[in-house]
Amino acid sequence: MAAIPFLAVALGWLLAPRVLAYPRYLLPPAGDVWARFLQMLADGSLAQHTGGSLLRLAAGFVAGNALAIPLGIAIAMHRGVAEMLRPVLTFLQSIAGIAWIPLAIVWFGIGNGAVVFVIANIVFFSVIYNTVMGVQTIPLVLRRAVLASGGRGVRILTELLLPGALVQIILGLRTSVALGWRALVAAEMLAGASGLGYVTIESVQWYKTDVVLLGMIVIGLLWLLMDRLLFVPLERATVVRWGMLQR
Amino acid sequence: MAAPPGPVPDALPLRPAPAGPVARRRTERGRLVKSAAGLGLILALWQASVPLVGLSDYFYPSPATVARAFGELITKGILPVYVSDSLLRYLGSVVVGGVLGLLLGLAVGLHRGLARLLAPFVNFLYAIVEGAWVPLFVVWWGYGIKVIVVLLVYIIFFPMFHNTMVGVRTVPQVYVNAVRALGARPWQVVAEVILPAALPNIITGFRVGAGFAFRGLIFAEMLAAKTGVGYLIYEGVSMQNTARTIVGMICMGAMWLFIDNLYLKPFERATIERWGVVVVPEDGH
Amino acid sequence: MRSLAIRGIGRQRPVVVTALLLAAWLTFQAWAWWSGGAKLRAAGLDHAARQVHVEVVLGITPEPFHMAIFQDAGRLIAVRGSSVFVMDVPPDKLRSLAAHYWVRAVRPWAGI
Numbered sequence: 004m005a006a007i008p009f010l011a012v013a014l015g016w017l018l019a020p021r022v023l024a025y026p027r028y029l030l031p032p033a034g035d036v037w038a039r040f041l042q043m044l045a046d047g048s049l050a051q052h053t054g055g056s057l058l059r060l061a062a063g064f065v066a067g068n069a070l071a072i073p074l075g076i077a078i079a080m081h082r083g084v085a086e087m088l089r090p091v092l093t094f095l096q097s098i099a100g101i102a103w104i105p106l107a108i109v110w111f112g113i114g115n116g117a118v119v120f121v122i123a124n125i126v127f128f129s130v131i132y133n134t135v136m137g138v139q140t141i142p143l144v145l146r147r148a149v150l151a152s153g154g155r156g157v158r159i160l161t162e163l164l165l166p167g168a169l170v171q172i173i174l175g176l177r178t179s180v181a182l183g184w185r186a187l188v189a190a191e192m193l194a195g196a197s198g199l200g201y202v203t204i205e206s207v208q209w210y211k212t213d214v215v216l217l218g219m220i221v222i223g224l225l226w227l228l229m230d231r232l233l234f235v236p237l238e239r240a241t242v243v244r245w246g247m248l249q250r
Numbered sequence: 251m252a253a254p255p256g257p258v259p260d261a262l263p264l265r266p267a268p269a270g271p272v273a274r275r276r277t278e279r280g281r282l283v284k285s286a287a288g289l290g291l292i293l294a295l296w297q298a299s300v301p302l303v304g305l306s307d308y309f310y311p312s313p314a315t316v317a318r319a320f321g322e323l324i325t326k327g328i329l330p331v332y333v334s335d336s337l338l339r340y341l342g343s344v345v346v347g348g349v350l351g352l353l354l355g356l357a358v359g360l361h362r363g364l365a366r367l368l369a370p371f372v373n374f375l376y377a378i379v380e381g382a383w384v385p386l387f388v389v390w391w392g393y394g395i396k397v398i399v400v401l402l403v404y405i406i407f408f409p410m411f412h413n414t415m416v417g418v419r420t421v422p423q424v425y426v427n428a429v430r431a432l433g434a435r436p437w438q439v440v441a442e443v444i445l446p447a448a449l450p451n452i453i454t455g456f457r458v459g460a461g462f463a464f465r466g467l468i469f470a471e472m473l474a475a476k477t478g479v480g481y482l483i484y485e486g487v488s489m490q491n492t493a494r495t496i497v498g499m500i501c502m503g504a505m506w507l508f509i510d511n512l513y514l515k516p517f518e519r520a521t522i523e524r525w526g527v528v529v530v531p532e533d534g535h
Numbered sequence: 536m537r538s539l540a541i542r543g544i545g546r547q548r549p550v551v552v553t554a555l556l557l558a559a560w561l562t563f564q565a566w567a568w569w570s571g572g573a574k575l576r577a578a579g580l581d582h583a584a585r586q587v588h589v590e591v592v593l594g595i596t597p598e599p600f601h602m603a604i605f606q607d608a609g610r611l612i613a614v615r616g617s618s619v620f621v622m623d624v625p626p627d628k629l630r631s632l633a634a635h636y637w638v639r640a641v642r643p644w645a646g647i
Contacts (some may be wrong), residue, residue, distance in 0.1 A: 006370075008368060083284075090289070091285075095503070098503040100465070103499070106487070109309060192381065193472060193473065200382075204473075212386070222378060223375075226378075226379060
């Protein structure tokens with residue numbers, strides 16, 4: 004039953020050229036898109052663009068987290084500093100990512116550097132915001148428990164802050180990758196030289212709408228796969244099991 | 251504790267909040283002072299780093315240069331026009347998309363069959379990152395405002411639709427039965443019971459959608475507009491005036507903080523205080 | 536829908552701030568309209584019934600942003616320093632042109 008709308012759209016797509024008259028570039032028939040898919044698969048360009056996009060996403064994600072997690076924990080450990088920086092972090096998080104694309108072009112030129120920077124940027128600001136907030140939401144009971152059992156300094160770090168931050172990180176993983184994925188597509192459109200976003204916007208000027216549609220479908224499918232195959236099971240195995248998140 | 255599907259909520263303070271209005275005003279003033287100190291610290295670090303980085307204004311403008319660019323944009327009348335253009339596009343699209351999402355979510359939420367029919371399809375559409383639709387829209391309508399408005403309506407429609415549907419479906423049947431037993435007609439059931447009960451979910455959906463729509467606005471303006479804050483961010487770089495780009499970025503953040511803190515958060519707080527907590531749906535979204 | 540009403544809505548911060556901002560904006564628009572009229576009166580152009588040629592003296596150096604506005608108002612002919620020369624400006628567009636706060640003065644021009 005759930006398949007009915009999909010079938011309806013597919014049917015409409017197949018029938019539209021026969022029923023209505025419109026220029027081919029507005030909505031290429033499904034056959035065109037399929038042929039384009041096979042062609043791009045055969046000459047390796049699909050693999051190249053998809054692989055490149057995923058690689059850039061991974062690089063930006065790793066870089067952003069590597070900088071944000073230590074810095075976030077360091078800030079969160081000092082409550083005074085954390086409260087001072089909270090509004091600034093909120094502000095920076097609201098403009099993170101896409102707004103930095105032109106600046107990234109100035110600093111890195113068009114290409115991989117700019118795209119990876121933008122992804123790392125949005126991941127960095129989201130994770131640091133969540134980490135600072137997350138450490139502050141560690142229940143007072145737990146903090147007192149660690150202090151009561153004689154924990155100071157490093158023990159607070161290892162027994163309270165790191166596990167607490169880890170939970171926040173896993174909870175925020177899905178969101179930060181989602182944000183990173185959005186930033187990737189946007190950055191590749193404005194500042195990329197290859198990749199799914201780039202190929203999609205570039206074919207607009209040649210009116211190669213079949214490539215545009217193919218790009219959209221691949222982008223949608225990739226995210227669905229990442230979400231259902233990676234994050235939901237990951238969350239189920241970790242934070243749901245630990246009782247931090249009910250599903 | 252169930253995690254809400256939207257953005258991370260504001261942190262609860264580790265120390266219990268002091269009671270009484272005077273003490274509350276004192277903590278608010280203290281918080282304001284701390285925020286100002288934080289802002290001042292960041293600005294000072296920025297200004298100090300300029301000679302250290304040693305690059306030209308094009309690569310690394312100083313706060314002073316940015317302030318000068320800000321003044322110039324105001325005296326030349328450019329910034330007010332850009333900001334109001336962006337706001338107008340944003341508000342118009344968000345209202346249209348929000349209403350559409352609300353109405354459709356209501357319709358689908360009240361009909362179990364419709365929900366089972368449309369929900370997976372809508373979820374699939376939602377998976378296609380909104381940015382990916384822009385090239386197709388440009389093919390259909392060329393570069394211009396239509397693309398921006400359609401994109402924003404699209405962006406805010408889905409969270410609104412989804413949250414409305416969930417909110418309506420999770421209204422406890424007890425309430426509906428009680429009101430019906432008192433002789434309420436169908437539209438009264440919807441207006442007096444279902445809508446208020448679903449309102450916390452709806453408002454949260456609106457807030458999430460509004461956030462994504464704001465980012466989408468800036469992106470679409472960079473790509474397809476000739477005025478607006480997003481366009482300013484892009485134009486600054488293309489006219490070799492990076493300070494203007496930074497003015498645009500700061501405006502963007504200020505606009506969002508304004509919208510979120512003055513309208514979205516108080517609205518959400520008011521409905522949650524009045525009608526209860528946001529319900530997390532069973533299907534795991 | 537009485538259940539959706541919030542008590543004391545007139546005192547809520549969002550409503551108060553929005554009302555203040557709206558009032559400020561309306562005041563500014565009124566002032567701009569009046570000052571535009573004053574600029575036209577100073578140049579004797581306030582009773583123009585048909586299209587006129589004008590020299591618009593700006594307080595600032597014009598940019599492409601401003602050029603687009605002038606192109607929309609009439610036929611942009613030349614820019615000399617901080618003066619913009621436009622031909623065939625209809626009276627209503629002339630009023631809105633003069634209302635911009637970055638326009639210092641408007642002078643009649645003979646055209647070319």
